[in-house]
Amino acid sequence: xxxxxxxxxxxxxxxxxxxxxxxxxxxxxxxxxxxxxxxxxxxxxxxxxxxxxxxxxxxxxxxxxxxxxxxxxxxxxxxxxxxxxxxxxxxxxxxxxxxxxxxxxxxxxxxxxxx
Amino acid sequence: xxxxxxxxxxxxxxxxxxxxxxxxxxxxxxxxxxxxxxxxxxxxxxxxxxxxxxxxxxxxxxxxxxxxxxxxxxxxxxxxxxxxxxxxxxxxxxxxxxxxxxxxxxxxxxxxxxxxxx
Numbered sequence: 001x002x003x004x005x006x007x008x009x010x011x012x013x014x015x016x017x018x019x020x021x022x023x024x025x026x027x028x029x030x031x032x033x034x035x036x037x038x039x040x041x042x043x044x045x046x047x048x049x050x051x052x053x054x055x056x057x058x059x060x061x062x063x064x065x066x067x068x069x070x071x072x073x074x075x076x077x078x079x080x081x082x083x084x085x086x087x088x089x090x091x092x093x094x095x096x097x098x099x100x101x102x103x104x105x106x107x108x109x110x111x112x113x114x115x
Numbered sequence: 116x117x118x119x120x121x122x123x124x125x126x127x128x129x130x131x132x133x134x135x136x137x138x139x140x141x142x143x144x145x146x147x148x149x150x151x152x153x154x155x156x157x158x159x160x161x162x163x164x165x166x167x168x169x170x171x172x173x174x175x176x177x178x179x180x181x182x183x184x185x186x187x188x189x190x191x192x193x194x195x196x197x198x199x200x201x202x203x204x205x206x207x208x209x210x211x212x213x214x215x216x217x218x219x220x221x222x223x224x225x226x227x228x229x230x231x232x233x
Contacts, residue, residue, distance in 0.1 A: 036224075041227075041229070042227065043121075043208055043224050043227045044159075044208065045224075046223075046224075090158060094222075102164055103149075103161075103210075103222065105158045105159045105160075106158060107157070108157075
């Protein structure tokens, strides 16, 4: 079964600083990978996704993520964080082979942005 | 882009009553919808997979008689929490997968429904 680990429960960065949120997955083959953002009391917004091809994926709001098969990682990055980026971020994996279309989510990383 | 709505966005009910939550795909057809539950400060946990015209598939540990799912059309799935108790208080989120056959693995999430059982 697939699983996702987000090692950092809580991260605080200063506005304008760079950001990297870590995500490691466990799956027997190349998975589908996603990053979602959730503001308090809100639903999920898709930031970006990786299916195949270029391992560096560009998303909305200036985010990008890089799929590294050798490290089983899909870390999310942003060069300059804005105060509005404060939220909960979830990495998720979907299975290619089994046809199981539900996503498995990591435990989330809460991002706090200092002025 | 594809939009999924949920109704209601929040609901408070008394212990022992039943609550129905609707999930609608507004501009696409979805043969498959998923129901997740999220407790405060925790991640989303899949409860069940809802398939149009057939019985839902429940995850291990989820009581199918308590969480009734009906996927009556290609745009609507409902989750009914029967005989709700305070421990059922949670944030319920649905997602819908396009049935158009596009290879995008598109899965779109609703805004969630916050259920509080008193």
